[in-house]
Structures are given as structure tokens and as C-alpha cells.
Amino acid sequence: MNQIANLYFELIDKQRNVYQSATLYKQNRNSVDSYIDVLQCIETGESLEINKGKLTNTSHTKAYKISDNIADFRDQVILKNDKKWSRLNKKFLNYHKSLTSYALMRNLPLTHYVSAQTELANVKGKSIVDVGAGTGQSQCSFFRYPEDNTYFLVDPNIRLLHDQFIRVYPQLLETKMNHILSHAEKLPFKDNSVDIVMSLASIDHFADYKAFIKEAHRVLKKDGKLLIFSHLDVPLGGQILTKLKTLKLSLPVLLEIIARKLFQISKRVSVDDHTLHFHNSRPMEDTMKEVGFKIDKKEEFMRYFYLLGQK
Ligand SMILES: C[S@@+](CC[C@H](N)C(=O)[O-])C[C@H]1O[C@@H](n2cnc3c(N)ncnc32)[C@H](O)[C@@H]1O
Structure with a gap:
């Protein structure tokens, strides 16, 4: 049996509850030498080559580890010195472990809306750098033709x-x-x-x-696009009120809310693990313009926003 068949056989006919810890799968990764040409040393800007299983710059003054087809460029200075980032990142990683299939179902329409509105959903033949990509599931949830892009x-x-992504997007395998x-x-x-x-x-x-x-502007080709999408910080009272207005209470709904809250409490899922809190998209838009982006499209809707810029 091939590897993909094996993975599906692990999932078929197995009970899968909404509030249970996910089984985790490695990404299907290309080897680093297949894309080394677009990479550079983050300290010196030199090209990179592979020597004894590591990425080294051409003057051999800097080396980066490669393991399991993952190149590691983590800037230790940021990790060590930014205590706030490190603390919130730890909190975030706890949330990552406890990501439920409820979150996947809730987020799908939002992802589809942004990919359709920005017209990025159907791109083909493009090199895409997804920064803060997490699991990388957006390769297949945001883009309709993942096999046609890099x-x-x-x-x-x-x-x-998480297994929920593997179940929904066969292309991830x-x-x-x-x-x-x-x-x-x-x-x-x-x-x-x-x-x-x-x-x-x-x-x-x-x-x-x-x-x-600034970095996005530097690495993009002429006419390349930058998309920034996220939520806006709107007062919690307003959020609860909107939720209550749209909620049709029934026994299953009530039980589901209780199950979700119990799961979050038992997994100690933090309510807020963000380093930055944006009340509107203006600060990001201003910075995009300052570094030389032309704003192609922007929208603030419900409690979200996106900004699409062109270099
Ligand atoms: C809420 S997740 C979003 C993941 C993914 N983009 C998605 O929509 O499913 C935020 C991600 O930002 C990443 N992150 C945190 N600090 C970062 C940094 N300084 N640079 C790049 N990514 C970062 C986290 O590791 C995490 O995967």
C-alpha cells in the first residue's frame, strides 16, 4: 500500500469528535535544494549553498540547519530578546495544539470570502510566500489550484x-x-x-x-502583491451582543457551547495571545504606502479587514 493510502486508512471509519485533540501530520515538503535559488543569507544577503547538510552563505561565515526538509532561519536575537513575543508565542502554541474542527468549519467562509474578493483564489504559476502560515493549510484552503503555484x-x-485539514483537503497530501x-x-x-x-x-x-x-516590499517582484488579512479588535461587549443576536438556541446548540467551553478550560486555551491589537487597518495601510505599495483593494467588514497592495 502506498503512503497516501496508509494515511487514509488511519482515518476511515474512525470516530472523530469535534472537541478532541487532533492527530498531527507532517507537511509534504520539497527538499531545500529545489528552491535554494530564491533564498539568501539573512545576515549578509549572500546567496546560499548546501554544505554537509547545512545551508551556508558563499563566504562560509554563516550556516543554517536543515532538518526534515525544513530550512531554519530563526533569528535567535528576536527569540531571546523579545520577552513579550516569546511569552505570547508560548500561549499561542498551546492554542495550536488545541485547534478543533469547529474552528475549521467556522473559518472556511471567511477564508473563501477574502480569497474571492482579492481575486487571489484562482492564481496560477505564482510563487507565494505565506508569512505566519502556521500549518500551511492555506496552500489548499485559500488557493483553488495549489498544484499550479509554488x-x-x-x-x-x-x-x-491537524487531521481535520487532511480530511478536508486531499491536495495537502x-x-x-x-x-x-x-x-x-x-x-x-x-x-x-x-x-x-x-x-x-x-x-x-x-x-x-x-x-x-518593509521586508515584503523588498522580496516582491515589480507588480507583486502583498495581502494582509486579519481580525480587528472590537469591544468584547459588542461581539457578544452580535453573537447573541444571531444565535438560535436549542438543546444541541447549548450542549455544543458547553462542550466547547469545557474543552477550552481543560486545555487552558488562552483568550488572547496576540502581540498587537489593531482597532482599524490604518496603521498597516499607512506603512504599506510609506514603503512604496499602491493600495489595490481594501475592506473593513464585520470584525475583519484585508489590505491588498501592489509593489
Ligand atoms: C493565528 S496563526 C495563523 C496561521 C495561518 N496563517 C492560518 O491562517 O491558519 C498565527 C501564526 O503567526 C505565527 N507567528 C508568530 N510570530 C511570528 C513572526 N514574528 N513571524 C512570522 N510568523 C509569526 C505563529 O507561529 C502562527 O503560526
């Missing part, structure tokens, strides 16, 4: 794919992606090298969003 998962944390450990604030890509940079629900987890926007 997708880079960029994140400082290794986050494996069938299409490869490029997996890189790196911070948004220092991207290991050459200048003018990629078509699309995006940050989906991640900019408010970064240590420095302005540094990310």
Missing part, C-alpha cells in the same frame, strides 16, 4: 497539520510545499524574487509589523 510556508514555529522556519521581520528571500506575499491572521502575532511590510 507555495512557501514561513513561520518561526513548526506546526504540523498530494501537493508539495516549501517549509521555512523564519520570522516575518527578516525574510530569507532575495530582493525582487517572489510574486505574492501574504499574512493571514498572523500580523497581530508578529513582534514588528512595520519590519514585515
Whole structure:
């Protein structure tokens, strides 16, 4: 039996509750040498080569680990010195472990809305750098033709794919992606090298969003696109009121809410693990314009926003 068949056989006919810990799967990763040409040393800007299983810059003054087809560019300075980021990142990783299939179902229409409105859903032949990509499931949830693009998962944390994503998106097993450990604030890509940079629900987890926007501009080709999408911080009272208005209470609904709350309490899922809190998208839009992006499209809707810029 081949590997994909094995994976499906592990899932078929198994009980799968909404509130249970997910089984985690490795991403289907390309080997680093297949995309080394677009990478550069984050310290010196030199090209990279592979020596004894490591990525080294051409002057051999800097080396980056590779394991399991993941290149590791994590900037230790940010990790060590930014206590706030490290503390919130720890909290976030706890949430990652406890991600439920309820969250997947709730988020799908939002993802589909943004990908359709920005017209990025149907792109083909593009190199896409997804910064703060987490599990990399957006390769197949955001894009309709994942096999026709080159997708880079960029994140400082290794986050494996939850079984709910594997169940919903067969292409996650069938299409490869490029997996890189790196911070948004220092991207290991050459200048003018990629078509699309995006940050989906991640900019408010970064240590420095302005540094990310600058980096996005540097690595994008002329006319390349930057998409920033996330939620806005609206007062909690307003959120609860909106939820109550749309909620049709019945016994199953009530039981589900109780099950969800019990799950969150038992897993100690934090309510807020964001480093940044945006009340509107203005600060990001201003920075995009400052570094030279033209705003193609923008929208604030419900408690979300997206900004689409062109270099
Ligand atoms: C809420 S998750 C979003 C994941 C994914 N984009 C999605 O929509 O499913 C936020 C992600 O930002 C990542 N992150 C946190 N700090 C970061 C940084 N400085 N640079 C890049 N990514 C970061 C986290 O590891 C996490 O995977």
C-alpha cells in the first residue's frame, strides 16, 4: 500500500469528535535544494549553498540547519530578546495544539470570502510566500489550484497539520510545499524574487509589523502583491451582543457551547495571545504606502479587514 493510502486508512471509519485533540501530520515538503535559488543569507544577503547538510552563505561565515526538509532561519536575537513575543508565542502554541474542527468549519467562509474578493483564489504559476502560515493549510484552503503555484510556508514555529485539514483537503497530501522556519521581520528571500506575499491572521502575532511590510516590499517582484488579512479588535461587549443576536438556541446548540467551553478550560486555551491589537487597518495601510505599495483593494467588514497592495 502506498503512503497516501496508509494515511487514509488511519482515518476511515474512525470516530472523530469535534472537541478532541487532533492527530498531527507532517507537511509534504520539497527538499531545500529545489528552491535554494530564491533564498539568501539573512545576515549578509549572500546567496546560499548546501554544505554537509547545512545551508551556508558563499563566504562560509554563516550556516543554517536543515532538518526534515525544513530550512531554519530563526533569528535567535528576536527569540531571546523579545520577552513579550516569546511569552505570547508560548500561549499561542498551546492554542495550536488545541485547534478543533469547529474552528475549521467556522473559518472556511471567511477564508473563501477574502480569497474571492482579492481575486487571489484562482492564481496560477505564482510563487507565494505565506508569512505566519502556521500549518500551511492555506496552500489548499485559500488557493483553488495549489498544484499550479509554488507555495512557501514561513513561520518561526513548526506546526504540523491537524487531521481535520487532511480530511478536508486531499491536495495537502498530494501537493508539495516549501517549509521555512523564519520570522516575518527578516525574510530569507532575495530582493525582487517572489510574486505574492501574504499574512493571514498572523500580523497581530508578529513582534514588528512595520519590519514585515518593509521586508515584503523588498522580496516582491515589480507588480507583486502583498495581502494582509486579519481580525480587528472590537469591544468584547459588542461581539457578544452580535453573537447573541444571531444565535438560535436549542438543546444541541447549548450542549455544543458547553462542550466547547469545557474543552477550552481543560486545555487552558488562552483568550488572547496576540502581540498587537489593531482597532482599524490604518496603521498597516499607512506603512504599506510609506514603503512604496499602491493600495489595490481594501475592506473593513464585520470584525475583519484585508489590505491588498501592489509593489
Ligand atoms: C493565528 S496563526 C495563523 C496561521 C495561518 N496563517 C492560518 O491562517 O491558519 C498565527 C501564526 O503567526 C505565527 N507567528 C508568530 N510570530 C511570528 C513572526 N514574528 N513571524 C512570522 N510568523 C509569526 C505563529 O507561529 C502562527 O503560526
